[in-house]
Each structure stands twice: as C-alpha cells, then as structure tokens.
Amino acid sequence: MFNHDELEQNQFVISYELLALLMWIIEHEDKAISRLVKRAFSAGLRHDIDALPRASEAQLVDDAQQTIVNFFNILESHVLEAMHEDTVQQAMVKNLLPAIDQIDVTACDMMTMRKSIEKAAYAPGARTQEQAKELLCKELLRCWKPAKNQLLN
Numbered sequence: 001m002f003n004h005d006e007l008e009q010n011q012f013v014i015s016y017e018l019l020a021l022l023m024w025i026i027e028h029e030d031k032a033i034s035r036l037v038k039r040a041f042s043a044g045l046r047h048d049i050d051a052l053p054r055a056s057e058a059q060l061v062d063d064a065q066q067t068i069v070n071f072f073n074i075l076e077s078h079v080l081e082a083m084h085e086d087t088v089q090q091a092m093v094k095n096l097l098p099a100i101d102q103i104d105v106t107a108c109d110m111m112t113m114r115k116s117i118e119k120a121a122y123a124p125g126a127r128t129q130e131q132a133k134e135l136l137c138k139e140l141l142r143c144w145k146p147a148k149n150q151l152l153n
Contacts, residue, residue: 012065012068012069012072014072015076015079017076017079017080017083018072018075018076018079021075021079022075084114087114087117087118087121090118090121090122091117091120091121095129095132096117096120096121096129096132096133096136098133099132099133099136099137100113100117100136103140107144107146108140108144112140112143112144112145113140115139115143116136116139116140116142116143117136119135119136119139120132120133120135120136120139123135
C-alpha cells in the first residue's frame with residue numbers, strides 16, 4: 001500500500017485540452033490510429049517488442065509510467081502549439097493584429113494577453129474589426145491585475 005506522499009509522486013495530471021484532444025482522436029480518427037499502429041508494426045515494432053529485455057515488475061511500471069509521461073508531454077506541446085497557431089489565425093481573421101500591436105506589453109503579462117486575444121478572437125458577437133478591438137480592450141481590462149509596485153498612468 002502506498003502512503004500519501006508515494007501516491008502523489010506516482011500520479012500525473014492531464015490538462016483539459018489534452019483530454020479533449022484524446023477524446024476527439026478516439027471519436028474522429030479511429031482509422032488513422034489503426035493505420036498508425038499497422039505502420040509501426042510494418043516498420044519493425046514487433047522486433048522491438050520481442051527484443052525488450054525482461055525486467056522486474058517494478059522496472060516495467062517505472063518504464064511504462066515514464067513512457068506515458070513522455071508521450072503526454074509531446075502531445076501537450078503539440079496541443080499548445082496548435083492552440084497558439086489557431087489563436088493567431090483567428091486574430092488575423094478578425095483583424096485584431098493592429099489593435100494587438102498597440103498594446104504596451106510591459107504593462108501586461110503574456111498570459112493575460114493570450115487569454116484576452118483568445119476571447120476576442122473567438123467571440124461570436126464580434127463581427128467587425130471595431131467590435132473585436134473593443135472586446136479585446138474590455139477583456140484586457142477585465143483580466144489585467146497590475147502589480148502593486150507598477151506605475152500607472
């Protein structure tokens with residue numbers, strides 16, 4: 001039986017975005033998964049499986065956990081990259097780039113900027129460039145939390 005500290009060390013967390021991607025892949029890309037598995041076997045996966053050294057159960061658990069964590073880290077980085085590219089694309093579609101260029105990035109952290117741009121880019125009510133710009137400014141003001149030692153104009 002694990003004590004509480006050991007249990008926490010043996011767990012990992014999956015983001016909602018990664019979980020949504022996994023569910024979407026299962027629902028929409030079953031054939032692609034099948035082709036990927038078949039391609040892996042035709043490229044020598046069977047040989048790699050047969051060549052695996054026989055290890056203790058504890059070593060197998062550690063190896064499995066590390067492999068799963070590495071796989072999810074790679075997926076997570078691809079999800080974040082795709083989300084960023086999609087946000088930039090949506091911002092371009094809504095013509096938000098001129099408004100974004102006017103924002104003083106020294107007064108606002110990147111996470112607040114990113115969240116505000118995403119909200120403005122994906123807002124269904126912002127049909128024109130002016131509406132999108134106005135929504136972006138509102139979101140920035142709503143999310144912005146200035147530091148206590150930061151000078152305000």
